[in-house]
Amino acid sequence: MADIHTGLDSPRGIWWKPAHRNEKLWVTIAFAWCMVLFAMMPLWHWKGGQNPSGIRRRVEPAAFYQRTQEFITQYRVGEDHGIPIVAPPPGSDIYLAAMTYQWTPILKLQQGAEYTLHLSALDVNHGFNLNPLNVNFQVVPGYDYGLRVTPTEAGDFRIICNEFCGIGHHTMVGRVIVVNEKGEEVTRAGGQP
Amino acid sequence: MSATVAFRTCPFTGRKIDPVADRLTQANAVLAVVSLLIGAVAAVLLVLTRWQAVHLLNAEWFYRILGVHGMNMLIFFIIFFEMAVLHFTSTALLNARNVAPKLSWASFGLMVLGAGMVEWLMWTGKADVLFTSYVPLKAHPLFYLGVILFAVGALLVTAIFFANLHVAKRERRYEGSLPLVVFGAATAAIIAVITLLHGAAIYIPTFLWSLGLMNVDAQVYRLIWWGLGHSSQQINVAAMVAIWYMLGALTVGAIVLNEKISRMAFVLYILFISMASAHHLLVDPGMGPSWKVVNTSYFMYMAVLASMVHGFTVPAGMELGQRLRGFTRGMFDWLRRAPWGDPGFSGLVFSVVLFGFIGGITGVTIGTEQINIIVHNTLRVPGHFHATVVAGTAMAFMAVTYYLIPLVFRKRVAFWGMARIQPYVFSIGMTIFTMTMTFAGSFGVPRRHWDISFSQAPFSVQFSPAVDLLLALMAIGGLLAATGAFMFIAIAVVSVFFGQPLGELTPGVAVAGVPQGLTHPPVHAADVDRRAEELQATRSIWGPAPGTMALVFVFLGAFVVYFFVNWKVLSFVWKIG
DSSP states (O other): OOOOOOTTSOOOSOOOOOOOHHHHHHHHHHHHHHHHHHHHHHHHHHHOSBOSOOEEEEOOHHHHHHHHHHHHHHHEEEEETTEEEEOOOTTOEEEEEEETTEEESEEEEETTOOEEEEEEESSSOEEEEEETTTEEEEEOBTEEEEEEEEOOSOEEEEEEEOSOOSTTGGGOEEEEEEEOTTSOOOOBTTTBO | OGGGOOOEEOTTTOOEEOHHHHHHHHHHHHHHHHHHHHHHHHHHHHHHHHSTTTOOSOHHHHHHHHHHHHIIIIIIIHHHHHHHHHHHHTTGGGTOOOSOHHHHHHHHHHHHHHHHHHHHHHHTTSOOSTTTOOTTSOOOHHHHHHHHHHHHHHHHHHHHHHHHHHHHHHTTOSOSSOOHHHHHHHHHHHHHHHHHHHHHHHHHHHHHHHTTSSOOOHHHHHHHHHHHHTHHHHHHHHHHHHHHHHHHHHHHOOOOSOHHHHHHHHHHHHHHGGGGGGGGGTTOSSSOHHHHHHHHTHHHHHHHHHHHHHHHHHHHHHHHHHHHTTOOSTTTHHHHTSOTTOHHHHHHHHHHHHIIIIIIHHHHHHTSTTGGGGTTTBTHHHHHHIIIIIIIIIHHHHHHHHHHHHHTSOBOOSSHHHHHHHHHHHHHHHHHHHHHHHHHHHTTOBSSOSOTTOTTSSSOOOOOTHHHHHHHHHHHHHHHHHHHHHHHHHHHHHHHHHOOBOOOOOTTOOOTTSOHHHHSOOOOOTTHHHHHHHHHTOOOTTOSOHHHHHHHHHHHHHHHHHHHHHHHHHHTSOEEO
């Protein structure tokens, strides 16, 4: 390895030379690891239970609002803090609209059942965070994100907005109730009602 | 026309320096430090607000200052400093001149004007849209125009950089190929062009939208804005890696193991980095899974491979540089006997280690399509990028400044005792800050959020009790890092404006205020090629750079564990598809 120089010097002559032996080993290992990183994503689509694929389409905010209102009228079972509570049947399409500074409606779901959850924003970008499970999705105005979700545990969950949406951003909290297989509301770990 | 330039000769390196390029480097560096000061004051206010027990600012000012912090740190500080790097590398390192002094100053003026407009509108509350300004949140039209002017100025500087390189070649200012450091800076400049074109493609329509002249789709905005937002961080990466090679050379005589490998790694950045925008859209409704998988992996992680290559060749070059200078005992003697009191060296090491171990590992993991479900918009995101941009890039920029003060400003570094400990204070602070922030994010704590006690919300929210402790530690780490930043600012400002002139230096005689790499240049012995051949002939399976091999395997182990733990955590949440 003649021609020792630093990165501040111009290499003279032809510098296209065989790699250093330490370097060859590391580049091979690093490349193999990059392939593992890459392979995990298709693998998880195939075998894993959590993928952000969903059904994606454009939707006018007014049309999404209309559809959410119809959904609320159809399955309304109560109200909390002025926000309607809806209990849709397992397997149905369910709608959650984000607007400054509210998530509507409150969803009452059944443990172990699959739903298609449609998320969209009526005004600006919002962020869907299911607390305390830490499941996150971007909620974009003009786009309907239809995610097939199966609540695997019962409890009383919160939806926090985690995309800055304005001065009242930190007050934007919604609610999801998941009843157990017998249809009972349960207190989730942590002691919250 | 070249004959009219009155070059000065650098007393350390013997290189020819164009005084115009010197002044341009200086002006841009000064503006970078001013932006850093504003950003660091904002940082203190922010950590003291997110520390729930203190909760300093009200909601309106918290979000406003958050926008100010983002623009000053990620845009103004970083890009002004990069402009200084482009002016410096395209002239001083090549014995070359600045070919367009008037245009250089005009672009600098444009950048100052643009930055000034943005500052004014943010501080007066006319642009409360945070750093990302996601449409349809709307700011004053002049905010967008200010960003455009700043970007046009920066684009012109990249053009001047390439013109400088071209003319230097034509005038035969240097022999052979570009030095690796300049090649790295050229990579940064090419990525800057890609980035700034994305910036034009999104900010010009958004400017027109703010005037009511056209529509901008919220998802398209996010796609193209991140072509600016993430790619601009890749300018930082390329510039930072170039500085790593430079500081390695200056402090311990680091050698280039192989020009081909290091240069190919830089080229991988150029080819694959523009896909990085996708990292921010992994749980967005606008794109499908195959688009996400291909793009987020930088087409099979080729840009990650590039960083892993540099993460090896930089320390290996330092190790071999040290071994060639006689520090040959054992695996780590070269590291133990390195100049740890030289802030250029300690800053370099912290930058490499924190960028790789915290920033790199978290970044690749959270940028995986499905894992992003348990990451998006939580504190894990700023936890990651503070490790890359602040603990990595900003630390490298600070470290190289300790060399630029004597080399470019021809002053001694003021408060030398403080300068020697500054990288330690800053890096320890950033380590605590980024790690606690990342852990708090793992509990689902949202980023960009004024009040996680949700005192004004209709429903109560309870986080794990660990979160309060983590946020308090995060504030303490943040305050420590901010202290390090203020130390740096004080040193830089006093050195540049009130500093003692460099004066005559005798090689081998230590002088307070002059880094060891300049008073004791790490030159290689005359028989360096023979020594190199002896090193190469080693029969150890670890090869000639065993210390670095051991370190990169520790890194790989940490990477593998963190990556798969995240898949495991993901598998516990609801079924989603």
